[in-house]
Amino acid sequence: MVNRSNHTEEAIWQLLETVKDPEVPVLSVVDLGIVRKVIIEDENTISIAVTPTYSGCPAMDVIRMQLRILLLENGFKQVNIQQVLSPAWTTDWMSEKGKEQLKAYGIAPPLPKQTVCHPDAFQEEEAIQCPHCLSYHTRLVSRFGSTACKALYQCLDCKEPFDYFKCH
Amino acid sequence: MESDTIVMNETAITDALIDCTLQLADDSLIMGHRCSEWCGHGPVLEQDIALTNIALDYVGQSRNLYQYAALLLEQLPKEKALSLVDFDIIPEHITEDSLAYLRDVGAFKNHLLFEQPNGDWAQTILKIFFFSVYRFYLFQQLQNNADERLAAIAEKSVKEVTYHLKWSSEWVIRLGDGTDESKFRMLQAIDALWPFVGELFEPAGYETLCYYSDMLTFERLRSDWLNKINQIFETATLPPQSIGRWHQTGGKNGYHSEHLGYILAEMQFLQRTFPNAIW
Structure with missing residues (x-):
């Protein structure tokens, strides 16, 4: 759980480690390399840039929802999750x-x-x-x-x- | 006067960009649907899985493209947007889903080649091979397009297409240089599909306006495509091909073979029977 006071970028990256790829449940989205950017806009608002592994990867919708729920649970009121395609994931x-x-x-x-x-x-x-x-x-x-x-x-x-x- | 001309040109380019994006999306979706028809019917389990994986890549690419087209259309006044896209049922909002499900045959811009029936395994393989080579060179050029979002979609997709190209090339070689029967099937497939190939390299008006005018020449795309086809055909001991003057055209401008209607009937049935259904 991240408190309001420790909304640091580092703490958020650690928090995101708990979100796993639903198709490969040992791998976190951070280790997979699909979370490209974390921006804490203010104490209520956070923006996350995510890139898909493959264009049609059906896990992406689930991952986006898991990220949103996790960040809402941890005190953010506004969670923006953007998809970026370039540079393409490798x-x-x-x-x-x-x-x-x-x-x-x-x-x-x-x-x-x-x-x-x-x-x-x-x-x-x-x-x-x-x-x-x-x-x-x-x-x-x-x-x-x-x-x-x-x-x-x-x-x-x-x-x-x-x-x-x-x-x- | 001069500034009016510039504004008009910009409008024409935005309209063309929407048409181009839809054209690319329609090709991907129709190919995705055709590949998905093999689900549960593949000759062996591994290749059944290959086709459904490829279908997933195509549908994913079409989603990225439809989402972009929808975004461009939603920025326009509704009347203007509806003048650009011929919806069979007018949607409340233009979305990736309304573009896929609520347009009829005449509004689709996919090439005739890709709506052709799957036929046997040889014809299916050959169509995926033709599509992969086409997309491989097209997306390589598009990833440098001035439109950043289209370029990003191309950059993402070309990696997937590269893998499809490898897989389908191997199958063309395996079948062409295989048994008498497999070679005969490949020759039949070439006869069935070749009349539709020329359309790929005949620009529609919107394509010329949008991106082919400055950096993509159809000549180069055509020669790259044909060289690659003949290179693989040679390894596959299949006869070399050339693109003649006559070919079937019309798909890019909404004139389709009867096959597209059957695809849409199956694909759009649910949304048309239960509008806005989600699951």
Whole structure:
């Protein structure tokens, strides 16, 4: 809970850590990198700029509502949530903590050094590490997975299928 | 006199911007709807999921575009806004939903190519491939457009389109250079869709006014598009194509094939039967 007296930007960022991506519930919206700006206008008013991961991400509506409720509960009377599209979100904005949490949850995090996603067909991918047995001996099963942000892989050592938070 | 001319030009450009935004939105929505028709019918589960994910990207892009068109229209006096967009049912407020659900066939500006039926897997793949290549080059240019919001939507969308381009290129190659049957299906798909390709590169009046006049030339878009198609076709062992003089046109100006009516009947049914229903 943030008191009126500690409406500092830092406290707000900490508070926003409690809002999770509903499709990947270990990852906070801050670690995901989709909260771009926090502006405390005055003691009653706050503006938050949020950018979507994908244009059609159905989690965005839920996230916006969660942010609004959280800030209203914490004493703000006017909460402005703006969508920004430029610069476009990239997996490079995901925090290191977020990547560790993803891995612990069984989702291979995006590669640390992102290569720009290239349109060429059958382009060689860098090896994706299995989040279960840590083997790099894995294969792409499908470019699309359970949500817009993931692709489906399989480990050729432990044989487990897993999601990869794909290049974007 | 001079200042009057400037004002008139600015008005014409705003009108054209609204038309352009709607045109882009309609292409995205109709493609999104076509892809969504495969939901539960894909040849294998992974590709069923691929098509619904792509549909989601298209519908998301169309929402960003409709929201912008609605914003531009709401800033105008209502009478003026209604003179620009032909609503079948007049909405209280112009929103992304009223633009999607309350316009009839003649008000839609999507290209004829994208309302064509899905056909078999080969035809579906080929249409997504054509659309992806088109959008890839169009959005790359649009992300530098003078209109900041349109540029931002293009910048966001092009990343998604890049991934669709990769996926659909792989499928064109897999089918073209696959079995006799898969190759035959691809050749059939080219025959079915090619007559509609030329319309992509024939500017409508509003497109010329809005953005193609200064920085986007249709020539460049057309040559980039055709080079990429033929590059992938070559790998896929499919015959090279050229764009001739004759092609089907009309979609961008509201003249559609009968297929669009069926799409809208299904898509708009609920809003027209239960106006303003939300869930």
